[in-house]
Amino acid sequence: xxxxxxxxxxxxxxxxxxxxxxxxxxxxxxxxxxxxxxxxxxxxxxxxxxxxxxxxxxxxxxxxxxxxxxxxxxxxxxxxxxxxxxxxxxxxxxxxxxxxxxxxxxxxxxxxxxxxxxxxxxxxxxxxxxxxxxxxxxxxxxxxxxxxxxxxxxxxxxxxxxxxxxxxxxxxxxxxxxxxxxxxxxxxxxxxxxxxxxxxxxxxxxxxxxxxxxxxxxxxxxxxxxxxxxxxxxxxxx
Amino acid sequence: xxxxxxxxxxxxxxxxxxxxxxxxxxxxxxxxxxxxxxxxxxxxxxxxxxxxxxxxxxxxxxxxxxxxxxxxxxxxxxxxxxxxxxxxxxxxxxxxxxxxxxxxxxxxxxxxxxxxxxxxxxxxxxxxxxxxxxxxxxxxxxxxxxxxxxxxxxxxxxxxxxxxxxxxxxxxxxxxxxxxxxxxxxxxxxxxxxxxxxxxxxxxxxxxxxxxxxxxxxxxxxxxxxxxxxxxx
Numbered sequence: 001x002x003x004x005x006x007x008x009x010x011x012x013x014x015x016x017x018x019x020x021x022x023x024x025x026x027x028x029x030x031x032x033x034x035x036x037x038x039x040x041x042x043x044x045x046x047x048x049x050x051x052x053x054x055x056x057x058x059x060x061x062x063x064x065x066x067x068x069x070x071x072x073x074x075x076x077x078x079x080x081x082x083x084x085x086x087x088x089x090x091x092x093x094x095x096x097x098x099x100x101x102x103x104x105x106x107x108x109x110x111x112x113x114x115x116x117x118x119x120x121x122x123x124x125x126x127x128x129x130x131x132x133x134x135x136x137x138x139x140x141x142x143x144x145x146x147x148x149x150x151x152x153x154x155x156x157x158x159x160x161x162x163x164x165x166x167x168x169x170x171x172x173x174x175x176x177x178x179x180x181x182x183x184x185x186x187x188x189x190x191x192x193x194x195x196x197x198x199x200x201x202x203x204x205x206x207x208x209x210x211x212x213x214x215x216x217x218x219x220x221x222x223x224x225x226x227x228x229x230x231x232x233x234x235x236x237x238x
Numbered sequence: 239x240x241x242x243x244x245x246x247x248x249x250x251x252x253x254x255x256x257x258x259x260x261x262x263x264x265x266x267x268x269x270x271x272x273x274x275x276x277x278x279x280x281x282x283x284x285x286x287x288x289x290x291x292x293x294x295x296x297x298x299x300x301x302x303x304x305x306x307x308x309x310x311x312x313x314x315x316x317x318x319x320x321x322x323x324x325x326x327x328x329x330x331x332x333x334x335x336x337x338x339x340x341x342x343x344x345x346x347x348x349x350x351x352x353x354x355x356x357x358x359x360x361x362x363x364x365x366x367x368x369x370x371x372x373x374x375x376x377x378x379x380x381x382x383x384x385x386x387x388x389x390x391x392x393x394x395x396x397x398x399x400x401x402x403x404x405x406x407x408x409x410x411x412x413x414x415x416x417x418x419x420x421x422x423x424x425x426x427x428x429x430x431x432x433x434x435x436x437x438x439x440x441x442x443x444x445x446x447x448x449x450x451x452x453x454x455x456x457x458x459x460x461x462x463x464x465x466x467x468x469x470x471x
Contacts, residue, residue: 178469202458209459216451224444225469234410234460 008032008081009218012064012120013090014057015042017189018139021207022087022214027055029215034077036062037090064090064116065108074123082131085218086124088117088161089139093191098152106153113157118164125177134177137214138165142185142232169227178225180217184210185232196238203235242291243267244317246310248300248357249327251278254376254424257442258324258449260285265450267322268292270313274299300327300353310360319368320361324449325354326376332387343390350394354401362409371414374449375402379422379465406462415460417452421445422467439468 009026013019014035023046027033035043035057043059050056062073077083091113094105121136128134143151144158162181169179188197188204197204210231217226245262249255251273259269263286271286271293273279279295286293294313298305313320329349331342358373365371380388381395399418406416424440444466452461 173469176469205459206456209456213451213455213461220447221444223468224440224466226448226464226466228463228465229461230463231455231459231461234413234415234458236410 006030006032007084007218008034009085009087010034010036010060010077010083010124011087011089012036012062012116013139014046015039017191018184018187018207018210019087019089020046021211022089023057024050025208025211025215026218027057028053029219031218032081033057034060034081034083036060036064036073038063064120065111067115067119070116070119070123074120074127078127083124083127083134084131085135085137086120086128087137087139087214088120090116091139091141091157091191093151093154095150095193095196097150101153109153110157110160113154114160114164117161121165121168125172128177129175132176134175135180135218136165136168136177137180137182137217139210140181140183142183142230142237144181144183145230146237148237169225180226181228182210182213182217183228183230185230186238200238203233203238205231205233243321244270244313244319245322245324246270246272246313246320246357246361247324247326248272248353250295251275251282254421254442254445255324255326256282257446258326258376260289261443261446261450262322262324262453263289263291263293265453266291268317270320271295272300272309272327273297299348300356301348303356306353306356307360310357314364319364321365321370322372322374322453323357323361324374324376325357327353328376328378330391332391334387335389338390343393346390346394347397350391351397351401354398358405362414365414366409366412369413372453373405373414373416374452375416375418376445377402377418377420379420379467381418381420382465403462406460410460413457415452417461418463419445419448419452420463420465421448440466 009031011019011023014023015037023033023035037043040061047056060073063069092109140162141158143155144162165179165181186204187207188201189207245267247255247259250259250271259271263269268291269286271282276297283293283295296309327349329346377398378395380392381399384392402418421440448464448466
């Protein structure tokens with residue numbers, strides 16, 4: 001993979017799973033990678049894991065569900081960086097039927113997955129428009145198109161972001177900002193309960209599989225935008 | 239032929255099909271190309287042979303089921319396997335519905351749907367038996383969206399999406415990967431009869447690149463759909 005002359009990629013929800021794998025993969029291609037999540041200790045673990053390869057990522061803790069926190073973080077990042085790519089990856093879920101979900105659980109899911117991504121996009125947008133280029137990659141889910149029981153609020157958050165970003169894409173074309181939606185099926189990440197991960201591991205994709213795909217999308221030529229990719233485990237949806 | 243993967247590409251004499259065939263050859267796959275224009279097929283074959291992989295061509299109509307079956311049976315007899323099928327051959331006639339006629343519609347159904355059916359039917363059993371294979375259908379964003387003058391074409395591509403999605407659900411358990419690539423307008427001779435080298439619109443190579451990514455992912459990850467458009471049309 002060609003090095004991108006220190007292009008800057010900001011990844012939210014980067015402390016584990018797809019976000020962490022993507023951070024490591026982008027760092028390997030020579031990009032400057034800024035990682036955010038709520039827990040600073042898990043972000044530091046990325047650099048411990050990368051130590052052997054003599055590369056590192058920049059740590060910037062941020063809770064995307066807090067608009068104040070997002071505003072502050074973007075301000076700090078853009079003081080010294082041009083954000084070439086934002087990866088909206090932060091996401092949470094509960095695996096419960098709707099009737100058992102508490103209002104707080106539903107709020108947490110919508111606030112992080114949907115509103116958190118929208119806050120982040122809104123804050124980065126003026127910066128990207130000023131730069132005259134940029135890419136926004138949203139990690140959605142096959143649940144944005146397909147029905148899975150015990151995922152009602154999660155599906156609503158992902159379907160909501162799909163709608164928001166499909167409109168956004170058309171509005172941003174003239175600014176040379178690309179909006180890409182990835183709809184992965186089950187991936188072996190800590191979002192899944194431990195017992196599911198253990199029993200269904202073979203049927204899930206690995207976060208590294210998706211990380212490779214994200215790098216490919218980022219390195220695409222200027223004239224094209226991969227708008228939407230659905231990627232799922234070969235053995236079936238869980 | 240060697241232990242390289244064997245790919246079959248339809249509509250490979252020009253445009254996206256040719257670009258995919260060349261890309262697969264560059265990535266060290268043997269390639270068998272189908273098309274109707276023998277002279278063009280010979281040229282593509284020579285370009286592929288220059289890349290030090292094997293290439294053969296078959297000339298005929300994708301909707302001629304006897305031709306398709308005979309050709310695929312011959313390939314399977316010679317090489318024992320087909321690892322990758324790229325259903326790329328396609329035809330578009332764009333007219334307002336009031337100006338359309340059944341014959342134009344049938345012609346497009348023949349290539350865009352029955353052609354895909356014929357090739358897929360002919361290769362799939364050996365893929366299932368070997369628990370290995372890729373069927374990549376070059377569809378179109380017209381398979382998801384509608385537009386004026388698209389009653390015939392969009393209908394064929396919507397049909398192709400239904401076919402592709404259902405087939406994926408049926409054969410994924412046998413490790414056969416089925417995917418639809420949905421490009422927006424690509425700079426080929428498809429629309430106007432000539433290319434105009436407009437760098438802003440998609441190039442055939444871009445689509446070939448997407449196909450290559452689908453083929454490169456690890457075994458347990460399956461791209462089932464990919465939409466690609468020019469970034470600023």
